[in-house]
Structures are given as structure tokens and as C-alpha cells.
Amino acid sequence: MLSKRKKIFILTGMFVLLAATAVINYVIAQADEPGAVEPTGSVFSMYRAERLSKRSEDILYLQSIVATEGEELAEARITAVADIDKINNRTELEFEIEQILKAKGYDDVVVLLGSLSENINVIYTSEAAEVLPQDAAIIYTALYEIAEVPPEMVFLLPLYSA
Numbered sequence: 001m002l003s004k005r006k007k008i009f010i011l012t013g014m015f016v017l018l019a020a021t022a023v024i025n026y027v028i029a030q031a032d033e034p035g036a037v038e039p040t041g042s043v044f045s046m047y048r049a050e051r052l053s054k055r056s057e058d059i060l061y062l063q064s065i066v067a068t069e070g071e072e073l074a075e076a077r078i079t080a081v082a083d084i085d086k087i088n089n090r091t092e093l094e095f096e097i098e099q100i101l102k103a104k105g106y107d108d109v110v111v112l113l114g115s116l117s118e119n120i121n122v123i124y125t126s127e128a129a130e131v132l133p134q135d136a137a138i139i140y141t142a143l144y145e146i147a148e149v150p151p152e153m154v155f156l157l158p159l160y161s162a
Contacts, residue, residue, distance in 0.1 A: 003069075005067065006067045009063045009064070010067075012063065013063055013064075016056040016059060016060060017056055017057075019052075019056070020049070020053040020056045023048075023052055023053075024049045024053060027045045027046060027049045043108075043159075044108045044109070044110050047110050048110065055087055055091060058083075058087060059084055059087060059088075062080040062081075062083050062084045062087075063080075063084070065077060065080040066080045066081055066084075090113045093113060093147060094111045094112070096146060097111045097120075097122075097142070097143065097146055097147070098111050100142050100146060101122070101124070101138075101139065101142060104138055104142060105138075106124045106125070106139075107125070108124060108125040108159075109122065109123065109124040109125075110122075110124075118149070119153050119154070119155060120143060120147070120149055120153060120154050120155070121154075121155045121157060122139055122143075122154060122155070122156050122157065123157045123158075123159060124139075124156075124157075124158060125158070125160075125161045126158030126159065126160060126161065127160075127161065128158065128160065129158070129160040130158065131156045132158075135156065135158065136151075139154070139156060140154060
């Protein structure tokens with residue numbers, strides 16, 4: 001018989017997977033409509049959906065570790081809870097930065113926080129093949145205001161869209 005706590009973790013994991021499936025389904029439906037999503041937009045949307053799905057899988061795995069019983073796994077459970085917290089914090093910060101940059105006029109943008117370093121990669125559509133000074137100023141300023149990240153830790157990657 002499963003304990004109440006295990007049932008909650010299992011149901012939470014199933015809900016996260018259901019939400020990821022709904023997002024992927026929505027993105028695919030949008031891509032099938034003619035003229036609904038530009039080619040570069042679908043790249044960004046698909047990346048976000050894939051990132052959400054992967055992180056949901058990671059959280060589900062970590063939740064299964066937390067749900068295991070036994071004194072010998074106490075340290076593993078503590079580590080798993082800390083890892084879940086890190087994943088959630090990273091996801092929230094990426095989302096917040098993406099939303100701020102969208103508000104500043106970057107419709108297609110993906111923010112990648114390094115899991116092993118404090119570097120931040122910002123991929124965005126641009127009318128030029130290289131980083132324009134005005135783009136750099138806007139993005140660096142936004143990242144510094146939100147996360148206090150110095151410009152030397154931010155890598156801008158424009159995707160040229162003619």
C-alpha cells in the first residue's frame with residue numbers, strides 16, 4: 001500500500017507531465033497552422049517546450065528519490081530536495097528574464113542559465129548577423145537589473161532573420 005506522501009508525489013509528477021504534454025501539443029498545433037508561427041518563432045517555442053519537458057522529467061525523478069523510504073537514503077533525499085529547488089529557481093529566473101526582454105521588444109528570445117557556471121546565454125532574433133550595440137545595452141542592463149549579472153558573464157547569440 002502506498003503512503004499518502006508517495007501518492008501526492010506521484011500525482012504531482014503526473015500533473016507536471018500532463019502540463020508538459022499540453023504545452024508541446026499547443027506548440028505543435030500552432031506550427032501546423034499556416035502563417036501562425038514564423039520559422040524562427042517555432043525554434044524558440046519548440047526549445048521552450050523541450051526545456052520544460054526535460055526539467056519535468058528531472059523533477060519527477062528527483063521526487064521519486066524524495067519519496068523513497070529508509071534511513072540509508074536520508075542524505076540522497078536531502079540532496080534531491082535541494083536539486084529540485086535549484087531547478088525551480090533557475091526556471092523561474094529564466095522565465096522572468098525572458099518576459100522582461102519580451103516587454104523590451106524581443107519577441108523571440110530564449111535565456112539559458114548555466115547549470116555548472118553562472119554564465120547566461122541569451123538567444124534572440126536580430127535584423128543583423130552580429131550583436132548590435134543597442135541590443136547589447138538593453139539586454140545587459142535588463143540582466144543586471146534582474147539578476148545582478150555583470151556583462152562579462154552574459155553571452156549574446158543573435159539569430160539573423162531577414
